[in-house]
Amino acid sequence: MLILLKYIAKLLKALASEASPAQIAGGLILGMIIGLTPVLSVHNLLIVVLIIILKVNVGMAILSFLVFSGIAYLADPIFHNFGIWLLEHEGMQATWTAMYDNEFWAITKFYNTVVIGSFLIALALCIPMFPLAQIGVVQYRRHIHERVMKTKAMKWLKGTKLFSVYQAYSRVRS
């Protein structure tokens, strides 16, 4: 719980001014990929490593993962149908077969309709989402942040004992 709180606080801080919009947008799209695709896929291991080693915002990645997991639950039939279309596409058969016969590609399970469908849709979404997220962060800082901090929910969060404990812990640590 404390770790989650830590990342929420970090996210709020980052959104306010600390991190660059690109870092936050990077966290969002990487979290989105994990959220939209089946979690226990091999490619997600690589995404997690990227989140750890790249200077992206981890809090945003976690938030994005949670939000997009919910969306994925509803969107799975779309991913499945898109996956069927891809895997049955005549022009792609040679590629799929070559990938299937290569053990490395085979363990990615890209021969599964939901895995390939959701992964490619997630990748495609990265293209508009990255710049949009950056613009969003700038706009948030300019117009929304102040109002968010004044909302009842935020006040309640700041008033919780757990948050005070976290703040004390942060102060001691710094």
Next chain:
Amino acid sequence: MRVKGILFVLIVTGLVFLASWVSIDSYIESEIEYQASLVNGAVVEIEDFELSLVDLKIRWNQLQVANPDNTWENSFETGEAELDFLFWPTLWERVIIEDIILKDFKLDTERETDGYFEIPINESGEEAEPGFIAGVIYEISSEAKENVNTEFSNIKADINVDSLMALLDLKAPEKIDSVKNGLEEKYQKWETTFKETDINKEISNIETTINAIDVKNIKEVDKVLASIKNVQKLAKQVDSLKTRAQTIRNDFQNDFENARFSVGLIDNWIADDYERALSLAKLPKIDAQNIAQSLFGQELFSDYAAYLEYIAIAREYSSKLAGGEDEEKIERYEGKDYKFSDKYEWPAFWIQNIDLSGETKTAIQLAGKITNISSDQQKTKEPIVFNLGGSDASNRSMNLSGEFNYLGEDPRETVRFNYSGFSLAGTKLSPSQLLPYNLVEGTGEVTAQVNIIDKRIDSEIEYLNKGLKFDFGENPDQGRVQQLIRNAVSSANQINVTALVDNVDGPLKVKIRSNIDNLFVDALRSTISNEVEQARAKVEARVKQEIGNRKEELLSFKDEKEAQIRQEYDKLETRVEEELAKVTKLQDDLEKRKKEIEEEIKKKAADALRKKIGF
């Protein structure tokens, strides 16, 4: 880039490798031991298991597979072994082993500890039904016990039939009496059924109603219509009575069928009693088949049943392992897996090649190959094939080859076995009193061939005993039979015995023949045949006397009672049919009467109209 992040990833990766390096061997060893013990039903132990992920090899120093039927013994054990496995299938939870080199392979070795393995309740599953091969083994084992104690000498025609009968406890009379009691109860039940049935009462009521309707005196249409309605009701009632009567008939016909079946068994019960009496009196049937079975049956069929046990184990293991294959399930939104080639159609478990070397219990150096042991032959598209052989300096040789093929719909097993050049000196060819002599010289050869396709077995096992020289010195003549047998076998320096077990043309046939059967038959027929026949006739007569007229009495009782009940039913059926005819006639009469009244009314109306208008 986060330096801390990179360090974190590197440390975690390093820790994972370290942890797997340290603990993976013992974990895999215990997991393999547990799973193999579950399949085997007794402990499977591996010593000094070592897994090398670098060169993809597994090694161990000793493997012991305990015998589930005798847990202080190993079915087999091996010494040092090395095997190569494929890496990628392990990511699909498949174990594909390319090559195993097994040294110091030994069969039936003693264990230092008990190999009992208690299968956990959640793993035990349902008790398997005894299979076809188990059935064949049972029949062959029973055959092996037949005629074992048959005595061919000391047979006397004047056997004491009274004491024999006292010992025998005939079963047929008791069974016949029990059938008779059962039939009496049944017939009593049917007599009561016919006496107490309310069908007769209902017929009387219908009769009364019919008689009360005086068709000729009905003058009005309303009354005719009311009567027609009543009669229609009666017709339905009679129809229902007919159905009830037919149900009664079906029920008692079923009972009669059961009774006929029981009565049909009487002859078998009598024959069984007679055979038991002959067996108790130790009266043999003197023919070649019986002689051969008495001489060689016990040992030959015991060996045979033992060979079949191995095939039964292979078939059982094959079905157990195949049952463990994971089923393909596509749950909602888990997506669908596409297969672009059959590259990953691996079975859960596949040993492609085993190079085996070791020695038999009789110290023959054995070497050979076993290929394609797998949990699912449909996926490997290869049957299990084995070929092992070897010999020793004294020209003894052994060869075992065969194929367990579960590729088609019907499981097929083929096994060929040959063991030759073994010395027979100091042994007896048969435990029978007909051939009690030890051999001074001789070599033996066993050849077995078993072909099983699902539930069709065709097999042959042959013993060739060459260069035989019997030691008659220690066995002085004990009578004419022994003398004749001794003369017969002393001239034979070769004895060949063949056992045939097959169900190719119908039920399982178990035959055993040897080249000395006829010598024995001639010797016995010329000596004890008359005594045997007289004794058999005495026993048969006594069995018949004890059973007496029970069968005939039962048959006449059955026929008489059946006829009585059939008569009762016929009476009932006739009454119902008569009543049905009466009701039908009444219906017709009423319809006719209705038309007449209608005509009369029409005529009267026409007359009245004519009068009014003045015609």
